Amino acid sequence: MSDKRAFRWATTSTRRLVGTLVSAAAVVGVVTAVTLPWPTFAREPLSIAAVPAPAASVVACDGGLLSVGRDVAAAASFAVAAPQDVTSGVTPGAPAPQQQALQSEGAGEGPAVYTAPPQGRTRVDVAAAGAAIVADEDLAGFAASACRPPLLESWLVGGSGETGAADLVLLSNPGAVPATVQLTVFGAEGAQTPPGGTDVVVAAGAQRVVPLAGLVLGEASPVVRVSAVGAPVHASLQTSITRTLTPGGVDQVSAIGQPETSPTITGVAVTAAPGAEGASDAATVLRLLSPSADATASIRVVPVGRADAALEPEDVALVTGQPVEVALPGLAVGTYTVQIDADAPVVAAVWQTTGFGAGDDFAWYTPSPDVSVPSLFATTSGPPPVLSLVNTSEEPVSTVVSSADGSYIVELTVPAGGSTTARLSPRTVYSLDPGEGAVRAGVSLTGDGALAGLPVWPADAAAPEILVYP
Template identity: 35%
Template sequence: MADKRGIARIGARALGGLIGAGVAVVAIAGATLLPLPDFAIGAPAATVRPVPADQQRVCPGPVLALAADSGSATQASPIGEATTSYGTDGPDVQVTDLKPDSDGGHGSETPQALTVSTPHGSRTPPLFAGAQLQNAASDDLAGLTSAACAEPAADTWLVAGATSLGQTSLVLLANPTSVDATVSLSIYTETGTVSAPGATGIVVPAGGQKVVPLAGLAPAAAAPVVHVQTTGGEVVATMQQSFEQGIQPQGAELTGGTGAPSRQQVIPGMTIAGLAKVTAAQSGESVGVEFPAVRIFVPGDKDAEVTIGAVGEEATAAGTSYAQTVKSGNVAEIPLENLKDGSYTVTVNSSVPVVAAARTTSIGTKTRDFAWFVSSEPLRDTFLAAIPSGAGGTLHLTNASEKDQKVTVTPDGGKPTDLVVPAEGAANIGLSANRYTVTNADGLRGGVTFAGDGLTSAFALAPPGPLAAPIDVYAH
């Protein structure tokens, strides 16, 4: 029989062990649950609020002609003068003439930089807009041209131009900044990428302009697309295209940058006029007369399955849609058939990011012209639109939402006018030369067109770039 004292000693020891373990558990749990002293040291930081930069826009200046002086085949010369309209709700606009890459003089014969100071502490840039218009007429170059005065950028896509027979295209680079800009041009055509040694390392001097003839880099190109990239200063890039058949000028246009590569591109306000005359001219095999078309480039390495929809604005016949595959690295032009005279919103939906723009031709009683329409970005609630004097202007607004949107258009010194932009539709309003404040336009996309007998031109409306946001700076 076991010793009762031994059993008691063993039991006491086991009990003591259990009690000790329990105390340890309680101690650990207490250490876990009870708040411990916080000895962490926060990293010292300071919030830096950048001084808002001045807002800048650049108007590209008058159209240029090469070899106007027989003594210099590559020298550009201005043809006539452009009229400019601009305005702001902030401080006064400061106008600076940029040094032209031509034999032009001053003022309306040169690119102009428009500058407005941004008040300190502003969270949004001031309302600011400018545009130019010119009805050029010479023995070699004629046509209606217009352009928005645009913000400088380090990356721009130009979807326009041609260097085939009778076509002349110039890439206009304007640098309003205080440092030189080094520009590289990547050029793509219907046959693929163009290898052009002279397309890189192009220096655009501070406060100056550089004119690059596209034919010297991509000769005999029917459908070029140019990607403009810069280091150093930023530039405003514009494509000038003109067409001459025999000795007869057949139109001219200035085209700004289109939207960055995206799976959807929206082109507002594509206007078709005199399509019956265009059809008759095509039947007669007239060179340079083309049906409305969309030019598309696929910058990636995958082919694009593209659907194009053309929807008529109010009082315009309903549009239609098109589907096509566009090869990667190549430029394609897709004709927009079965349309009637009127204004349309063209929407390009793609399986991969693309860039796009649309082109139309106008034939009048004595003259012929063409226009390029680029894609645009959503606008803010309130913006300014500038309409230069010359041909009658039309403001086009496109609404992708599921609700009608009523905007108010107010001219400087005039009475406001309401315009209802229907859901998933578009509307337009005719405007005379003036500056206009447009309110309740958040999310809409817009453009401005000009038209006359055998004259046509267009530019897109773009929202301003954002101001610099506050930055938290941490010390090492």
Template identity: 30%
Template sequence: MADDEQTDLSAGDAGREAAALDAEATARDAERAAPETDRARGRARRAAVVGLRVVTGLAGTAVALAVIVATGLLPLPSRSDAAPTTTVTPAAAPQLRVCPGALLHLGDTQGRNAGSPSSLGAPRRRDGATDAQVSASALGRSDADTGGTASAPARLEIAGGGGLLAGAQSQSASTDDISGFAAAACVEPTGSSWLVGGATTTGRTTLLTLANPTAVDATVALELYGEKGPVTAPGLSGITVAAGSQRVLSLAGFAPDLASPVVHVTARGGRVVASLQQSTVRGLDPGGVDLIGAAADPARQLRIPGVRVLGADAVAQALGREDWSDAIPTIRVANPGRAAAKVQVSLQPESSDGTGTSFDLDVAAGHVREVGLDSGVDVDTGALAIPDGEYTVVVTSDQPVVAAARISTAGKAPAAGVDAAPASDFAWDAAAPVLRGPTLVSIAPGDDPRIAFAGATGGTVTLHGIGGAADIRITVPAGGQASAAVTAGASYDIEGADGMTASVGYAGAAALSGFTIAPARPVSGPLTIHP
């Protein structure tokens, strides 16, 4: 019995021990499971915190961007101090024009001193101004010994301001070696001039005159072009023209036997007025004289307005005489550039019933070409190729060129059986500069003075007469020319001619000449000085 009880006790203890072990394992399992749950919960919390931080950061960035944009759009306070400036209005310089002075010849009236220039009387001069009084004086020194006299180049001046100044001169000559009529404008001195005209062949004398009206000596250099290209010769540079003086140089001294010279004059220091005087003698007969002023600067399109043909029939009859070949109407074109130029020349009559012509011309670099203006006539019908009338010559080129036309006239032929040449004269008509702004022109005395306007665009030009001259209105057709008679000795204020070219011409029995009209150069205005 005791043994049975002991056996039951042992079995109970074993059951209790097994239950305790099961409970302990369950607890351990629970303990192991608990950290996994907590870790999962921790991870979830951390993920939520990170997400919140990201969202918060994005929101903060957006707010910052919004603030920046809003700040950029708002007007911000600023402060700026204007730099101190000073406006200076210089005293207006006086306006200045120079007339070339008397016609000249080499030697005196007794034939002595053949290498020295001397004057042939004195020119007739007219001048005018608006809102100013013209002061005139003669240059004090001249190679022709005319200094201080009425034969010297005249210096015209008005006080600085808004007034306009103009002048012109004319002179007739009749000697054994010089006869004809020459007119010229009084022009502003400059540092650069292109002179197209003259010749140094047999019987042709061309003088270059340089007048310096300034108070500073001028140093002049010459570039000389001809039918064979640029001319090199001693003495073309370093020519001194003293202040208030005139130099006279024979072009033959630089280039003898030159048929078609073109001269470019440049001056340093003082400014100068340059011109050419050509006279012609055919055998023993004087054949005319002209003063040749500056042509328009090199350009791809040039106009020569107011080319007047008079006495064409008498000239045609005289062409068969010896040494009259240069009496035909011609065009001279110079190409001072480095590339060959293809040029078109058009002769346009002013009259609506006139017949024009055109032709092409090749001009090598640095060369001069001179051909007849009738070169565009295809068939010789026996009629005059260029009859009496008024014309514009238009020169169009693919390279900048300079140009001028030469026209001759002749009087009545001598009676039958008399072997004498008719009285004759010629004129060089230069390409004219384009007019800009207010312009004044004076008309020197001479036969039948006319003013001509030409341009690509048309318009109405009004000439306001000064000193009692009547006003004149001229309607200029687009691409054409119109002209009108003007009063010798009068001055005219030109209105409505911007963009056009203009000239004044004279024509009479064995008397032919003319000059271009140039705009006034700008005067100085107020200057703003910055520190």
């Protein structure tokens, strides 16, 4: 090999070797760059936390008891048979709530509305409840109900479209613009929207009355869904019955906010023993509806203050959109909680009567929502009220019940999965503070020929902080 060829070979080999080493180094560098974290620079966007100004608290009442057809010249007219006596109050230290009266269709001055404006940027809670008693030839009994915030959707469980019932759907609009309401009725044939329940216009500052029989004539166990657009409405149901020309009681049934899988109905008061004169084993009836799916509901009836069930637990099959009634017979005199566990959201209410003769009364008891924040509630005139507290959690809950004026305060520990009671005074505003836990609460009113129940609703939660990005 000549010197030139040897030199060329040597230089070429060197270049190849260097190229190979450079390629290998490049590969190692790329792999290392991919696998190892690169230095980064992150900057949080500028944001400002702001709490929205609280809105005024508004509750609307049901109003006085209405009679139908007392004017023979206007058989479909309404008249106030007994005015409603209302007790109201606000968060301690705040000014008294503003009061106005809605205009009731065909009955002049209607139910009261209470408004509590915020104090600066602090929300002011308001609570109110009313009662009325009547003893006329066509209407007799005692009714009590809590005043509630208006809702865009609510459910009415109770009443009947059969002969002897004179039930009325009450729609109140405390807002400043009209509301258009759709009434969907669930019965034996499922869900339907009858002509009388389509596009019902409720004027601003007014109450509209719709006879239930005009929606579901002959339906024994109706459930009504109330859907509003334009403005939320406060819906309730006045229900009464006449048996062979003898009035058998009256009640004002509060709306249910939404279906749930585990509704709890507390404070159901049984005042007559089974088999006693004027009583019946069918004096306690549970009405259930699963509006969106077939379901199975387990029913458990437990005396307040005890752990053992009063009746054998019962499973009930529910068909979508068809209400079911379940008799709860043989309950001794006392106060009970009806617990329901279903595999689909349901609405429910318990009907209870003092008897089936002249001078008797009945009540519909609706579910009590979870109260997890300090909340106000009011008791009405009438029989002495009793507060029932139920704890569905697995830990004890320490609660404080106090009157708004500070004259009454009691600390109650509700055991895990248990319940307890407290006696209260009529016509008083109270605060229920569940501490770190949550309870369900209901007020029962029982007297001679008088029966009523009011579930305690939680106060509206304060608006959370929102982040504003400039």
